[in-house]
Amino acid sequence: MRLLPLRTICSSRTYAFTPEVQLTPTAKDRPPPANSNFYITLLNQCAAEKSLTQTRRVQLHMKQTGFPHLSLGNKLISAYLSSGSVDDARNVFDDMPQPHVVSWSSMISSYIRQERSQEAVALYKSMIIENLVPDEFTFSSIFRAFSDLRLFNGGRTAHGQSVVVGLQAGNVYVSSSLVDFYAQFGRLGEARIVYDSVKAKDVVLSTALIVGYTKNGEDRQAIEVFGEMLNSYIQANDFTFASVLIACGNLKDLTSGILIHGAILKSGFGSWIAPQTSLLSMYSKCGLIEDSLKVFNGILNPNTVAWTAIIGCLLHSHREEEALSMFRSMILNSVAPNAFTLSTTLSVCASLALFEQGMLIHAYALKSGLAANRFVISALVDTYGKCGHVGMARMVFDSLSAPDLVSLNSLINGYGQSGNGEEVVRLFDMTKRLGIEPNDATYVNVLFACSNSGMLEEGRRVFSLMFTDHSLGPSNDHYACMVGLLGRSGRLEEAEELLSKVQKPDKVLWRTLLGACKIHGKLEMAKWAARKVLELDPGDEGTYILLSNIYASLGKWKEVINIKCLVREMGFKKDPAVSWIYVNKKIHTFMAGDQSHPDGELIYKELEELIEKTKGLGYVPDTSFVLQQMEEFEMERSLFYHSEKLAVAFGVLSSRGKTCNTITIFKNLRVCGDCHNWIKLVSKVIGKEIIARDAKRFHKYRDGLCSCGDYW
DNA sequence: CTAGGGTTAG
Numbered sequence: 001m002r003l004l005p006l007r008t009i010c011s012s013r014t015y016a017f018t019p020e021v022q023l024t025p026t027a028k029d030r031p032p033p034a035n036s037n038f039y040i041t042l043l044n045q046c047a048a049e050k051s052l053t054q055t056r057r058v059q060l061h062m063k064q065t066g067f068p069h070l071s072l073g074n075k076l077i078s079a080y081l082s083s084g085s086v087d088d089a090r091n092v093f094d095d096m097p098q099p100h101v102v103s104w105s106s107m108i109s110s111y112i113r114q115e116r117s118q119e120a121v122a123l124y125k126s127m128i129i130e131n132l133v134p135d136e137f138t139f140s141s142i143f144r145a146f147s148d149l150r151l152f153n154g155g156r157t158a159h160g161q162s163v164v165v166g167l168q169a170g171n172v173y174v175s176s177s178l179v180d181f182y183a184q185f186g187r188l189g190e191a192r193i194v195y196d197s198v199k200a201k202d203v204v205l206s207t208a209l210i211v212g213y214t215k216n217g218e219d220r221q222a223i224e225v226f227g228e229m230l231n232s233y234i235q236a237n238d239f240t241f242a243s244v245l246i247a248c249g250n251l252k253d254l255t256s257g258i259l260i261h262g263a264i265l266k267s268g269f270g271s272w273i274a275p276q277t278s279l280l281s282m283y284s285k286c287g288l289i290e291d292s293l294k295v296f297n298g299i300l301n302p303n304t305v306a307w308t309a310i311i312g313c314l315l316h317s318h319r320e321e322e323a324l325s326m327f328r329s330m331i332l333n334s335v336a337p338n339a340f341t342l343s344t345t346l347s348v349c350a351s352l353a354l355f356e357q358g359m360l361i362h363a364y365a366l367k368s369g370l371a372a373n374r375f376v377i378s379a380l381v382d383t384y385g386k387c388g389h390v391g392m393a394r395m396v397f398d399s400l401s402a403p404d405l406v407s408l409n410s411l412i413n414g415y416g417q418s419g420n421g422e423e424v425v426r427l428f429d430m431t432k433r434l435g436i437e438p439n440d441a442t443y444v445n446v447l448f449a450c451s452n453s454g455m456l457e458e459g460r461r462v463f464s465l466m467f468t469d470h471s472l473g474p475s476n477d478h479y480a481c482m483v484g485l486l487g488r489s490g491r492l493e494e495a496e497e498l499l500s501k502v503q504k505p506d507k508v509l510w511r512t513l514l515g516a517c518k519i520h521g522k523l524e525m526a527k528w529a530a531r532k533v534l535e536l537d538p539g540d541e542g543t544y545i546l547l548s549n550i551y552a553s554l555g556k557w558k559e560v561i562n563i564k565c566l567v568r569e570m571g572f573k574k575d576p577a578v579s580w581i582y583v584n585k586k587i588h589t590f591m592a593g594d595q596s597h598p599d600g601e602l603i604y605k606e607l608e609e610l611i612e613k614t615k616g617l618g619y620v621p622d623t624s625f626v627l628q629q630m631e632e633f634e635m636e637r638s639l640f641y642h643s644e645k646l647a648v649a650f651g652v653l654s655s656r657g658k659t660c661n662t663i664t665i666f667k668n669l670r671v672c673g674d675c676h677n678w679i680k681l682v683s684k685v686i687g688k689e690i691i692a693r694d695a696k697r698f699h700k701y702r703d704g705l706c707s708c709g710d711y712w
Numbered sequence: 713c714t715a716g717g718g719t720t721a722g
Contacts, residue, residue, distance in 0.1 A: 140713050176713040207714040239715035246716080277716040308717040340718040347719070378719040409720040441721030448721090477722055508722085 036072060043075040052083040059092075074100045077107065086110045101135050109141035117145035121154065133165050140173040143181035155181050159194075169197040176208045183212025188221075201232065207240045210247070219247035223256060236267065242274035249278075249285035257282045273299065277306045284313035302333075308341045315348050321587070323348045324357070337364070339373035346379035353666055353693050354582065355387035362396075374400070378407035385414020388664070388691050388698040405436050412445045417697045419707050421453025428462065440472055447481035451488065452697055452708075459485045476505065480512045487516020492525060507536040511543060518550050526550050541567060579643035579667045583654045590646040592638070597650070607649035611640060614681040617704075622674040643667065644675045644692065652686055664691040671699060680704050 039062060046055040059076060062069035069076065073096040080089035086107070093099050093107055104127050111120035124142050127134055134142070139162045146155030159178055162168045168175060175198045182191035195201070195209045206229040213222035226244040229236065236244075241264050248257035261279060269275050276299050283291035296302065296310045307330040314323035327345045330337065337345070342365055349358040362380055365371040377400055384393035393414045397407055408431065415423045428446045431438050438446075443466055450459030463482050466472050474482075479502050486495035495513060499505060510532040517526035526547060533543045544567045551559040580589045588597065597603060611619070621639050639645075644667050651663035671679075671694040683690045684704035692699045700707035 136713095144713090171713095173713045178713090180714070202714095204714040209714095211714065237714085242716045243714080274716040279716090281717075303716095305717045310717090312717065338717090343718045350719095373718095375719045380719095382720060404719095406720045411720095413720070439721085444721050475722085480722095 036067075039067065039069075039072055040075060043072065043079045047079040047082040050083045052080070052085050052088070055079040055083050055085075056088070070096050074103045077103045081106050081110045086114060086116070101132060102137075104132065105135055105138040105141070108138055108145075112141050112145050112148075115148070117148040120145040121149065121151070124158070128161065134161070134167075136167050136171050136174055139167055139171075140177045143177045147181050147184035152185050152187075155185075168194070169199070172198060172200065172202050172205050176205045179205065179208040179212060183208070183215060186216050188212060188216055188218060201229075201234065203229075203234055203237050203240055206234060207237070207243055210240065210243045214243060214246045214250065217250070219250045219253075222247035223251075223253070236263070238269050238272040238274050241269055242278040245275070245278040245282045249282035252286050254286040254288070257286060271298075271300065273303060273306060277309050280306075280313060281309050284317060287317075289313060289317040289319065302330075302335065304330075304335055304338050304341060307335055308338075308344055311341065311348065312344045315344065315351065318351075320348050320352045324352075324354075336368075339370045339376050342370055343373070343375040343379040346376070346383045350379070350383040350386045352587075353387045353664075355384075355389060355664070356582070356585075358383040358387060371399075374404055374407070378404070378410050381407045381414065382410040385410055385417060386693075388418055388693060388700070390414040390418050390420065403434050403436065405439060405442070408434070408436055409439075409441050409445055412442065412449065416445055416449030416452055417693075418700070419453055419697065419709070421449050421455045421458070424449035424453075425455070425458050425462070438470060438472075440475060440478070443472065443474070444477050444481060447478060447485065451481050451485035454485075454489060454709075456485060456489045456491075476502065476509050479505070480509045483509060484512045484516060487513060488519060490520060492516060492520060492522055496525070505532070507533045507540060507543075510536070511540070511546070514543065514546050518546055518553070521550065521554060523550060523554065539570070541570075577643050577667065577669050579647035579665055581647045581651050581663070581665045583650070588647070588650060590643045590650070592643050592646075593641040594643065594646060597646075599650070599653070602653060603646060603650050606653045607640065607645060610649060610652065610682055610685065611678075613685045614678055617681045617684060619678055619681050622677065639674050642672060642675050644671060645678065648679055648682060648690065651690070652682070655688070662689045662691060664693070667692065667694045670694045670696055676706065676710070680706050 039058065042058050043055070046058060055076070058079075059069060061067075062072075070092070073092050076092045077089045077099070080086075080092065089107060089110070093103060096103075099107075104123065108120045108123050111117065111123065120142065124134070124138065124145070127138070139158065142158055143155050146152070146158065159168070159181075162174055162178075168178065175194050178194045179191045182188070182194065191209060191212050195205060198205055206225060210222045210225050213219065213225065222244060226236070226240070226247075229240070241260060245257060245260055248254070248260065257279075264270055264275050264279070276295055280292040280295040283289070283295065292310065292313045296306065299306055302310075307326065311323045311326050311330075314320070314326060324345070327337075327341070327348070330341070342361055346358060346361055348354075349361065358380070362371070365373075365376050365380070370376055377396055380396045381393045384390065384396065390411075393411055397403060397411045400407060408427065412424050412427050415421075415427065424446055428438070428442070431442070443462065446462050447459055450456075450462065459482065463474070463478070466474050466478065479498065483495045483499055486492070486498065492513075495516060499509065499513060502509065510529050514526055514529040514533065517523070517529060530543050530547045533540050544563050548560045548563040548567075551557075551563070576591055578589055578591055580587050582588075590597065594600075644665060647665040647667075648663065651665055655663055671692055676699065679690055679692060679699070679701050681704060683701035687703075690701040692701070697708065
């Protein structure tokens with residue numbers, strides 16, 4: 001067999017500096033002498049250039065010239081590992097009678113870098129069996145493998161071994177990763193002991209402990225360690241600043257946050273991406289989204305993490321539209337979204353119930369291979385559910401080989417929102433078989449669904465399971481669901497009795513009772529519940545509104561006016577009702593009596609016609625939903641211009657002549673009773689399905705009926 | 713060896 005020309009192995013640029021190889025163009029086809037220095041030089045170059053092909057060629061060359069290549073096995077391994085092929089390295093490794101400890105440890109850390117912790121641990125164990133003494137490099141990487149595999153005992157044993165060989169307390173590398181290991185298991189006591197055992201602490205060790213504390217909700221401790229660190233004159237680095245700011249954000253400790261911002265600028269880390277990203281997150285958690293944006297705008301080349309962070313900040317500040325346009329800018333700036341980005345952006349879509357956008361991201365996830373990520377999946381389930389497409393949510397959910405708690409909760413919520421209480425209960429009864437332990441959120445979702453669908457007996461059964469099956473003490477939220485369920489089923493006395501068992505009822509609970517009183521016109525109990533809410537929060541405007549609604553529905557206009565005056569005096573700004581609809585890739589927003597839409601005239605004309613047609617089908621404006629005392633005619637007018645009616649009119653207008661059979665509108669508050677009746681009739685008039693998502697759930701109107709069965 | 717961003721429920 002012809003030998004490979006050496007020129008291809010050794011680039012001309014490098015061999016000029018390695019005269020001992022003596023490669024001359026005339027010598028290129030002659031086999032070289034079996035000189036280990038020659039191969040060492042070559043392998044060093046291969047490692048430096050990280051070239052897998054070159055390394056393979058060198059090994060082949062060794063075999064062809066009969067050179068005992070295993071004598072340079074450690075070199076070969078190192079070259080293969082530098083060029084990224086653990087498997088090639090492993091082949092050499094397995095052939096060697098006695099690989100060097102350095103080879104063992106670099107094999108182990110390479111496996112870990114490639115997320116092959118299983119193989120790393122296996123190698124570590126053989127090392128121990130063969131009575132080899134692992135070095136500091138082995139120890140500093142192996143703990144990561146144990147925490148990846150959730151093998152606490154394995155890691156603890158390795159900790160013991162590191163102590164035995166005298167490598168723990170004296171070595172910051174080993175100790176830092178040990179601190180991280182213990183923190184991954186929530187064992188902060190042990191982490192702290194390891195940390196304290198090190199005499200010569202450094203930045204990395206301290207940072208590891210800070211991170212450990214923040215990941216386990218011990219944010220105060222994290223800030224304390226940061227202080228200790230500064231007192232010992234250890235300079236914080238970009239990692240440290242990035243980590244300690246998380247603690248400030250979690251605690252909403254703006255004072256510390258601003259101090260640290262100053263320290264970052266002073267120590268020259270002001271333009272480093274990790275501290276900047278953490279800073280902007282911190283500001284948003286402290287409610288200062290403008291400052292987040294300022295920091296973000298100061299980042300020269302935001303990477304995926306920074307973009308994701310700012311999208312998340314905008315989402316949490318309820319600036320969803322801006323969050324979406326940030327996502328678009330990210331794409332325009334050719335920064336590739338990852339699973340974090342997609343799940344965050346999907347959350348934005350879920351929040352605005354943007355079905356099409358959600359599907360686009362779903363498509364992107366499938367193309368880019370991110371659709372298997374469980375965060376992406378549960379965000380998709382959530383988004384589809386909140387868009388009223390629970391079938392799609394189910395499809396995504398079923399793609400999970402092992403469903404997890406979050407996606408299950410999202411799916412349950414999806415069915416609950418679209419009023420399919422039976423499926424919710426079926427899923428709930430299946431959780432055990434799926435190997436999932438329900439948590440408090442599961443119960444909130446299930447009970448809420450029962451309440452939404454008026455499933456009294458099922459609700460009671462599920463509620464009692466909280467005590468017997470899971471001994472999850474019900475929280476106020478669970479009680480609120482039950483009070484709502486009992487109250488809406490007309491069992492107000494029972495609801496009241498249940499409420500009396502709650503140790504510390506919160507205002508949500510009392511307001512739920514108040515809501516139930518409203519449905520059944522129970523004025524006395526309503527007044528009592530309202531008083532309770534106001535004792536807890538005198539500024540709760542929702543209560544005033546509910547109360548005035550009750551008076552209004554009973555026709556007691558004097559009381560209504562009194563409350564309205566009171567509210568006005570107190571200077572509340574009621575969240576205005578807003579409805580919106582997605583037409584031609586644009587969000588069109590409407591407020592009551594809104595004249596601002598460019599097609600305003602056409603919309604009002606359409607609305608008038610629809611009202612006339614529905615009146616033909618028996619629509620009678622129900623003025624008890626109007627809060628002011630007005631002339632009957634005016635009451636009607638103000639009803640007619642409710643935001644959801646305008647949105648429906650616009651939807652009808654813009655879907656005319658198009659093939660789509662569904663009009664979907666959204667409202668930030670709950671749909672009003674009069675509009676609810678009216679939209680039912682509209683669906684009959686236009687012969688199309690109308691979906692309305694309000695603050696609590698979906699209403700699917702078809703042929704004069706609504707999926708909620710008028711129960712909401 | 714250490715780092716920044718993520719899903720449900722309220």
